[in-house]
Each structure stands twice: as C-alpha cells, then as structure tokens.
Amino acid sequence: MPSPLTRLAGAAANFSRSRVELNETTGTPIPKLLTRNIYEVEKASRAGPPFSLSDLPAYIDAVKNMNGAGLDDRKFLLEKLLTLMSRLPKGSRLRKTIEEYVIGLLYRDLPHPPGPYLALPPAGTIPYPQPAGVHYAFRPADGSFYNPLTPSLGKVGTPYARSVPTRTTIPPSHLPDAATVFDTLLRRDQVLSHPGGLSSLFFAFANLIIHSIFDTSHADWSINNASSYLDLGILYGTSEKQVNSIRRLDGSGKIWNDVFTDSRLLFMPPSVCALLIIFSRNHNYVADKISSINEKSTFSSLPITDSAARTVQDDEIFHRARLVNTAFFMQVILRDYVGVILGMVRDGSIWRLNPLEVARDSDHSLTPRGEGNAVSIEFNLLYRWHACISEQDTAWTEQVFKKLFPGKEWDQITVADFQAAAGTAMRPGPDVKAWTFGGLERGTDGSFKDADIADFLHSATESAACAFKARGIPSVLRVIEIMGIEQGRAWGACSLNEFRKFVGLRPYESFEEWNPDPEINQAAANLYQDIDNLELHVGLQAEETKIPMPGAGLCPGYTISRAILSDAVCLTRGDRFMTTEFTPFNLTVWGYNDCQFDENDGSFGGMLSKLLFRHLPEYYPPGSAYAHFAFIVPESMRGYISSQGCSEDDYTWTRPTKTPLGLGTIENRVQKLVRYPIVSVKKPLFSSRAVDHTASSFFHITKRLIEEKFVLDIDSTTRHLNIVGDIVNLVPICWIAEGIMDLSIKSTTDPDGDVDAKDVYSVFSEVTDYIFVNIDHSQDWALHNASAETVCKFSLLIEALLRDSTSGLVNALKRFLKLKPSYNESLMRRLGRVFGRPQSVAASVFMETAATAALFSKAVALVIDYIFENSKARDVHNSLHPKDAKGDGEVISLIREALHLQDFGHYWDEQVLGVRPTETPLENYGLLDPSFFERTAVEILRAVFTRDDIVKRPNQPVNMGR
Numbered sequence: 001m002p003s004p005l006t007r008l009a010g011a012a013a014n015f016s017r018s019r020v021e022l023n024e025t026t027g028t029p030i031p032k033l034l035t036r037n038i039y040e041v042e043k044a045s046r047a048g049p050p051f052s053l054s055d056l057p058a059y060i061d062a063v064k065n066m067n068g069a070g071l072d073d074r075k076f077l078l079e080k081l082l083t084l085m086s087r088l089p090k091g092s093r094l095r096k097t098i099e100e101y102v103i104g105l106l107y108r109d110l111p112h113p114p115g116p117y118l119a120l121p122p123a124g125t126i127p128y129p130q131p132a133g134v135h136y137a138f139r140p141a142d143g144s145f146y147n148p149l150t151p152s153l154g155k156v157g158t159p160y161a162r163s164v165p166t167r168t169t170i171p172p173s174h175l176p177d178a179a180t181v182f183d184t185l186l187r188r189d190q191v192l193s194h195p196g197g198l199s200s201l202f203f204a205f206a207n208l209i210i211h212s213i214f215d216t217s218h219a220d221w222s223i224n225n226a227s228s229y230l231d232l233g234i235l236y237g238t239s240e241k242q243v244n245s246i247r248r249l250d251g252s253g254k255i256w257n258d259v260f261t262d263s264r265l266l267f268m269p270p271s272v273c274a275l276l277i278i279f280s281r282n283h284n285y286v287a288d289k290i291s292s293i294n295e296k297s298t299f300s301s302l303p304i305t306d307s308a309a310r311t312v313q314d315d316e317i318f319h320r321a322r323l324v325n326t327a328f329f330m331q332v333i334l335r336d337y338v339g340v341i342l343g344m345v346r347d348g349s350i351w352r353l354n355p356l357e358v359a360r361d362s363d364h365s366l367t368p369r370g371e372g373n374a375v376s377i378e379f380n381l382l383y384r385w386h387a388c389i390s391e392q393d394t395a396w397t398e399q400v401f402k403k404l405f406p407g408k409e410w411d412q413i414t415v416a417d418f419q420a421a422a423g424t425a426m427r428p429g430p431d432v433k434a435w436t437f438g439g440l441e442r443g444t445d446g447s448f449k450d451a452d453i454a455d456f457l458h459s460a461t462e463s464a465a466c467a468f469k470a471r472g473i474p475s476v477l478r479v480i481e482i483m484g485i486e487q488g489r490a491w492g493a494c495s496l497n498e499f500r501k502f503v504g505l506r507p508y509e510s511f512e513e514w515n516p517d518p519e520i521n522q523a524a525a526n527l528y529q530d531i532d533n534l535e536l537h538v539g540l541q542a543e544e545t546k547i548p549m550p551g552a553g554l555c556p557g558y559t560i561s562r563a564i565l566s567d568a569v570c571l572t573r574g575d576r577f578m579t580t581e582f583t584p585f586n587l588t589v590w591g592y593n594d595c596q597f598d599e600n601d602g603s604f605g606g607m608l609s610k611l612l613f614r615h616l617p618e619y620y621p622p623g624s625a626y627a628h629f630a631f632i633v634p635e636s637m638r639g640y641i642s643s644q645g646c647s648e649d650d651y652t653w654t655r656p657t658k659t660p661l662g663l664g665t666i667e668n669r670v671q672k673l674v675r676y677p678i679v680s681v682k683k684p685l686f687s688s689r690a691v692d693h694t695a696s697s698f699f700h701i702t703k704r705l706i707e708e709k710f711v712l713d714i715d716s717t718t719r720h721l722n723i724v725g726d727i728v729n730l731v732p733i734c735w736i737a738e739g740i741m742d743l744s745i746k747s748t749t750d751p752d753g754d755v756d757a758k759d760v761y762s763v764f765s766e767v768t769d770y771i772f773v774n775i776d777h778s779q780d781w782a783l784h785n786a787s788a789e790t791v792c793k794f795s796l797l798i799e800a801l802l803r804d805s806t807s808g809l810v811n812a813l814k815r816f817l818k819l820k821p822s823y824n825e826s827l828m829r830r831l832g833r834v835f836g837r838p839q840s841v842a843a844s845v846f847m848e849t850a851a852t853a854a855l856f857s858k859a860v861a862l863v864i865d866y867i868f869e870n871s872k873a874r875d876v877h878n879s880l881h882p883k884d885a886k887g888d889g890e891v892i893s894l895i896r897e898a899l900h901l902q903d904f905g906h907y908w909d910e911q912v913l914g915v916r917p918t919e920t921p922l923e924n925y926g927l928l929d930p931s932f933f934e935r936t937a938v939e940i941l942r943a944v945f946t947r948d949d950i951v952k953r954p955n956q957p958v959n960m961g962r
C-alpha cells in the first residue's frame with residue numbers, strides 16, 4: 001500500500017504535469033523558463049556553428065539547379081540544410097523559414113492526390129463506415145475516407161500509385177535475367193556492419209513501417225492489400241472483421257492481451273513482433289487511462305448489461321485509444337526513426353524535421369495537410385532494405401526458409417514456391433490470441449512474459465545491422481529479390497535516372513558516377529549497357545552509399561537517402577489523423593498530452609524510450625542506454641555520447657537485467673539531487689518558537705493573497721477565488737521565498753518582484769515529484785535533471801545568505817541606515833549554528849521546506865475540501881474566532897479527522913476503534929512535520945474561515961488539482 005506521503009504527493013505530480021506549457025501548433029512542451037536558456041546555450045556550443053564556408057558550393061548548386069538540371073547530391077545540400085536547421089537557435093525566424101521551405105519541397109515531391117495508378121481505383125461511392133452517434137474522428141479499419149472527398153484514396157485493396165511514368169524504350173525481353181542481376185549485383189559478398197552503428201532493432205521498426213503500408217497481393221501485383229497510412233494496420237487489422245478479432249468488445253475498448261493481426265510478421269525475426277507487442281500493450285494502457293479518467297463523465301463501469309450502450313462505450317474508448325496509440329507510432333517514426341536517419345540522435349540534437357507543422361508559402365497559401373495519400377510502386381521498391389539485415393537475423397531467416405522449403409538450396413526456391421508457401425504454410429490459424437513467435441508461449445491471461453519480450457528487444461539493440469551496399473543482400477532472400485525485380489518490371493517501373501529527375505536530382509551520366517566501385521559499375525554496365533537502362537530497384541539498392549556525416553545517419557544509397565524523406569513527409573503530413581484531426585478533442589486531453597515527446601528526457605527527443613520504460617519497467621531501468629537509444633548499438637552510442645562532450649556516466653551501458661520496480665528510498669533520491677551530505681535543520685526551522693513565528697507569517701500571507709487574488713464576476717458584486725491554486729498552493733511558497741530565500745514575490749503592488757509564486761510552485765513541485773512520487777521510469781530523467789537544477793539554484797541562494805549572516809555585515813549596515821534588514825537574520829543565525837558546511841545546510845533547508853511545499857498544500861487543500869463538503873465552515877469559524885487555545889485544538893482535531901477520512905492516515909480507523917483521532921496522520925518529513933503542519937494549517941484556516949465572505953460555489957468542487 002502506498003504510504004500516506006506518496007498518496008498525498010499524487011496530486012502534486014498531476015498538478016505539475018498538467019501545467020506543462022504547450023506549443024500551440026505542435027502540442028509539444030515548451031522548456032521551463034528557468035531551464036530554457038542554459039540548456040539551449042549548452043547545446044548550441046556543442047553542436048558547432050550552423051554555417052561554414054565549405055557549405056557554399058552546395059548552396060550555389062542548389063540555386064543554379066533547383067528547377068533545371070537537377071541537384072548534385074554529391075555536394076550534400078540536403079545534409080547541410082538539415083544541419084543548418086538543427087543548429088540555428090530555437091525560435092529563429094530563419095530556421096522556421098527554412099523548415100517550412102524544406103517541408104513544402106518534400107511534400108510537393110509527390111503529386112497530391114497521386115496522378116496515375118497501376119489500375120483504376122474503384123469508381124463511385126463506397127459505404128461510409130462511421131457508426132451512428134459517433135462525434136469524434138476515428139480511423140476506419142480499411143483506410144477509407146482519409147480524404148473525405150476521395151474516400152478510396154489509399155484504401156486497402158486498391159491499386160498502387162505510380163509517381164513516374166517511364167519512357168525507357170528498352171523492351172522487357174532485353175532486360176537481364178532477374179536471377180543473374182541478383183547474383184551479380186545484389187547477393188551479399190561480405191558482412192559489413194552499419195557504419196553509423198544502427199542496431200537491428202532500427203530495422204525491425206522499419207520492418208513494421210513497411211508492413212503497415214505495403215502488402216502486394218500475390219494474386220494481382222498491382223493491388224496493395226495494406227492501407228497507404230501509418231495506421232498500425234499491422235496491429236489492428238485492415239478490415240472490420242480483423243479489427244473485431246482482436247477486440248474484447250466488453251465496453252473497456254481494450255484488445256486481447258499481446259495480440260496483433262498481420263500474420264506476415266510471424267515470419268520476420270522475433271524482435272519485429274516483440275516491438276509490435278509494445279504497441280499492442282500500449283493500446284490497452286491508453287484505453288484503461290481514457291476510461292478511468294473519464295473526461296466527459298460519460299463512461300460507465302463494467303459490466304455494462306445493455307448491449308447497445310456497451311457497444312457505444314467500447315467503440316469510443318477503442319477508437320480514441322487507437323488514435324493515441326497511432327500517434328505514439330507517429331512520434332516514434334518522427335522522433336526516433338527519422339532522428340536516427342538524419343543522424344540527430346547520434347549527434348545529440350533534439351531538433352527534428354517536423355512534417356506536421358502548419359506552414360505557409362511565400363504567397364501566404366497553406367502547404368496542405370491531411371489530404372490523404374496513396375503509396376507508390378517506386379517507394380515500395382525503394383524500401384526493400386534487405387541489405388541491412390543483421391547476421392543474427394539472417395541466420396534466423398535461414399532457419400525459417402529451411403522449414404518452409406525443405407531440401408531446397410536458396411537458389412532453387414522459385415517465386416511460385418514462395419507464393420505457394422505464402423498461401424499455405426505461412427497462414428497461421430484464425431485465432432490471433434493463439435499466435436506465437438520466436439518459440440514463445442503465452443501465459444494463462446494470454447500475454448507473453450515480459451522477460452521474453454525484453455530479451456528479444458535487448459538482443460536486437462545489441463546486434464549491429466549490416467551496411468547498405470551493393471552485394472549486400474543475404475542469399476537466403478534471393479527468391480524475394482527476384483520477385484521484387486520481376487514486380488518492378490510487371491509494374492512498368494521507371495529507371496533509376498527517371499526517378500532521380502523526378503525528385504530533382506541530377507541524372508547519372510555513367511555507371512561510374514552511380515557507383516565508383518569498378519567491380520560493381522562494370523558488372524552493371526555489362527548487364528544494362530546504358531546507365532539510362534538501369535532499373536529502379538537494382539539501381540537504388542546497389543548505388544554508392546553515403547557515409548555518416550552531420551545530417552546523415554542512415555547512410556543508404558544517395559537516391560534512397562533523398563527520396564525517403566519525401567516519403568516520410570507525405571505519409572505523415574497526408575494523414576488527417578496525424579494533422580488536422582490530431583486534437584485533444586479526438587484523442588482526449590490526457591491522450592493528446594500523453595503522446596507528446598519530452599526533449600529533456602535523456603533520449604535527445606526520442607519517444608520509444610517512454611514506451612519501453614512504461615511496458616517493460618523491470619527490464620528497462622532508468623538511465624539505460626538500451627531504452628534511451630534502442631536504435632543504435634550501445635557500444636557505438638557510448639562513443640557518440642562522449643564525443644558530444646556529455647557524460648557517459650549519466651547512462652548505464654550494460655545489458656539490463658531484471659531490476660525491482662521503484663526508484664529506491666526517499667534518502668536515495670535526495671542523494672541523487674544534492675552533492676553534499678544532508679544535515680538536520682529541524683531545530684532551527686521547527687522549534688516551537690520558530691513555528692509560532694512562521695504560523696503568524698502564514699496567517700498574514702494567506703490574508704494578503706486572498707485580497708490580491710479575488711476576481712470580480714462580470715456584472716455582479718460577487719468576487720471569486722481559486723482557493724487552492726491561488727492561495728493554498730502559494731502560501732508556503734511565499735513563506736519560503738520571502739522568509740527564507742529573501743526573494744520578493746511579484747504581485748499587483750510589486751510587479752517587479754523577483755519571482756512569480758506560481759512559477760516557483762511549479763519548479764518546487766517537480767522536486768516533490770522526483771523525490772516522493774515518481775515511479776514512472778520514463779519521467780525519471782527529465783524530473784531528475786529539472787529537480788537537480790532547481791535544488792542547485794535555490795540552495796546556492798540560501799548558502800549565500802548563510803555566509804552573509806555569519807558576517808552580519810549587510811543587515812548591520814541596513815540597520816545603521818535605518819533600512820529594513822534584507823533577510824531573516826535570526827533564522828539564518830540559527831541555521832549558521834548547525835554543524836555542517838554551508839552547502840550542506842543550504843541543501844538541507846531546501847529539502848526540508850521547498851521539497852515538501854506541494855505536499856503541505858495538498859494536505860491543506862484536502863482539509864478545506866472536507867470542511868466545505870461536510871458543511872463545517874461555520875464550526876471552524878466559531879472555533880477560530882476569537883483566537884484561543886481551545887478553539888485551535890478543536891480545529892487541529894478536525895484537521896486530523898479530515899486527513900484520516902480522506903484516506904491519508906494509517907493511525908486511526910473510526911470504524912474499527914470507534915475513537916476520534918488523537919494522533920496526526922502525517923509523516924514526520926519537512927513541512928509535514930506534525931508540529932509544524934498543524935500550527936501553520938490552523939493559521940491558513942483562520943485567515944480563510946474567519947471571513948464571512950468566503951463560501952463554496954454551488955455545484956463546483958474545490959479545485960483540488962489547482
């Protein structure tokens with residue numbers, strides 16, 4: 001059972017999270033005022049200058065060739081632009097202009113809507129899948145109605161789009177035999193690790209992406225049986241029937257444990273399925289939250305007997321949870337995946353290309369968003385990244401193929417063999433709840449063991465992917481590549497040069513230019529004679545590859561590297577659920593906030609770590625590099641971290657083993673925030689004389705705040721007051737700031753005060769969260785860093801006052817000049833007598849006061865709530881006025897009673913003991929020290945309840961969160 005302290009702290013945590021400031025366009029959190037500057041300066045100084053003279057040739061080339069001969073991609077304009085954007089200061093106008101320009105450019109690389117298709121999409125209308133009474137946007141199972149005006153655009157079972165009509169005149173019969181092309185240009189000759197240290201898990205995620213958008217029909221290669229959207233169709237299914245096969249339909253909106261619907265993935269390495277299981281679990285986590293928070297108070301508890309009501313509730317929770325879960329998928333794509341592709345994670349940059357932004361052209365027209373999308377054959381061919389399959393995954397695939405095609409060598413398997421297997425041996429049973437992978441067994445509740453899922457993921461993070469390269473594809477996939485080449489021909493795909501022209505790149509004039517390796521270019525020249533004949537698939541996969549440099553992390557062939565960005569932009573920007581419908585209204589306020597990334601979480605703006613910490617907490621302890629940088633092999637990432645000037649020691653680099661949940665003891669967490677030993681400062685702070693003095697301050701501060709914060713209602717003489725947010729939360733803050741730290745509080749009478757009390761409350765309550773509340777591993781990094789900075793800053797302040805008080809010079813001088821002494825001299829003198837270094841004493845004062853301020857306020861708020869709810873305001877008034885010990889005693893009993901009844905006590909149970917509480921339910925920590933709490937709380941209540949003009953608004957709760 002959580003301790004009273006922990007439960008008390010819960011609301012402080014919720015409060016501080018709900019106050020995170022969001023960028024209105026992207027919904028992303030804005031760094032706190034107190035941390036923003038230092039953080040940015042530090043990053044910028046590490047990253048280097050945004051522009052250097054050596055970049056000039058690339059920019060000149062761009063200007064000359066943008067609409068003419070095509071860009072020379074060997075001059076790395078794109079990389080330079082990306083680097084420039086990542087290094088320009090946040091909020092810079094130039095950065096925003098370039099970002100908008102680049103996103104507009106990439107989006108317009110492909111026509112919207114796509115022009116030609118391999119066959120005609122369905123004509124006429126198609127049925128609208130929205131059930132009656134649904135007032136939120138939801139993703140139709142089959143990808144229809146993403147563009148409401150062209151509802152079949154990108155729908156499951158429609159033909160692929162064609163971006164580039166070919167004018168190549170070489171007859172198909174003159175093209176080299178597909179098997180010979182594989183054996184000459186594509187077959188892996190040696191294992192070469194990925195030059196950027198990308199892990200096999202990165203390609204497992206890429207595998208999820210391609211399966212989401214490509215599923216070429218074996219009956220008709222022109223048809224794509226996947227939708228053209230990153231809608232997690234691999235998890236949810238591509239038809240109503242499939243979606244229903246995973247749903248519980250019991251009103252919870254949840255799916256069965258650890259299920260997904262795309263059976264093709266069962267034949268992929270187990271890390272691919274393990275990664276998808278994380279998203280499967282996330283659906284249920286989100287559904288649980290949405291129903292328990294119940295933002296509109298419309299959900300009923302289960303079981304729901306009325307079947308119609310059950311369906312309505314289940315649909316709503318399911319669809320909203322799916323929107324949130326696919327938003328997580330999108331964030332992992334944009335933050336982790338594209339972050340690695342562009343080398344941003346490697347270089348410690350939190351900047352990302354954000355294709356979802358609202359952007360305008362120079363003529364003020366909006367760059368379109370959410371218009372729909374249809375994937376094209378060119379991108380299907382471009383995405384066949386089989387060269388990167390790691391050695392371990394190759395060995396695994398070989399085992400699978402041996403079972404599927406017993407007795408056959410890799411070069412004896414035919415396309416017909418593969419298609420036959422795909423229709424029979426590769427079809428699992430219809431019950432998704434019984435599917436397994438990687439030899440795993442399901443438990444009685446249907447789920448896999450965390451240990452097993454984590455094991456696959458850890459291994460995939462640890463194993464290096466292979467490099468993109470000509471002659472890089474494992475022999476076992478020979479038949480798949482032959483099929484790919486033949487599909488390209490059957491589709492009438494364009495040549496490599498035609499594709500390059502289409503995306504604005506200069507076409508190659510020779511095979512040498514395409515790939516300078518003589519063995520490769522001569523082999524290609526023999527097969528194709530003319531560079532213009534070079535087929536798209538082969539041309540893309542055997543092209544010279546990029547090397548890691550700022551702006552380049554994936555390091556595929558040059559053309560893939562350019563085109564992949566257009567695809568990423570079009571897929572996400574074209575999806576209305578990721579853009580125009582990506583709103584708190586559809587996702588719920590909680591869901592919308594939950595799927596935002598935190599750029600200060602230690603993952604350089606990644607999102608996957610949040611999911612790994614959340615769903616496998618025992619196997620991803622806080623600070624594990626396996627969680628923060630799952631897409632880069634830890635050994636490589638460790639090198640990058642130290643070359644960025646960051647401390648390797650901030651992370652753990654070894655493979656995680658099972659670690660008990662929780663973050664250790666309170667003392668342990670305090671130690672992580674302060675560098676000096678904590679000493680006891682209770683006596684100077686909480687002696688009865690000191691508390692008498694503080695209690696009187698609390699009374700006066702409360703009175704002052706009440707007068708200041710009253711707001712007059714429109715057309716009325718009634719004034720209203722946010723008793724928790726504006727008074728109770730701020731009283732201890734004002735006391736700590738003014739009475740201990742010598743800071744003046746901004747107010748209507750002192751607008752130039754040193755600090756805003758609400759800002760201070762916010763940063764102090766982060767420290768409270770870190771020490772007392774946080775058990776969420778994904779929050780640990782950000783909370784620790786923010787808290788450590790707060791503790792350091794404010795402790796320094798106290799330390800300076802302490803040092804000054806020992807000399808007493810400042811105040812002596814002020815007294816001599818008949819000025820008010822500038823700080824609480826007697827308190828500082830008492831603190832000065834504590835045995836310990838000033839740094840220790842200062843940090844200890846911070847911990848005793850500021851770190852528990854939010855807990856103090858929460859407890860007082862509960863008491864006030866109890867008083868109003870139980871109509872005891874008049875009794876409290878009578879007890880506290882006039883002031884006497886008996887009346888104060890009565891109110892102290894009431895405080896104890898309130899806290900016990902609000903379930904914050906463990907000393908007393910009226911039902912069991914039948915006695916009134918005699919002891920306080922509070923723990924002896926900081927401002928919750930009972931002798932301090934009870935005396936000071938009484939004074940706050942006196943200031944509130946001895947007035948006759950404070951009543952609770954009818955039908956409105958005391959705002960406990962605020």
Ligand code: HEM
Pocket residue numbers: 203204206207210214215216217267268269380381383384385386389393394397422480
């Ligand atoms: C060990 C890992 C992998 C294995 C065993 C594998 C196997 C296969 C197989 C069997 C197919 C043919 C599917 C069909 O037509 O039914 C295929 C197609 C494909 N693969 Fe892979 N693959 C792997 C990794 C990857 C990766 C990492 C990517 C790129 C991110 C990729 C991209 C593709 C694409 C785009 C297709 C065409 C899909 C379609 O048109 O439906 N594969 N792969």
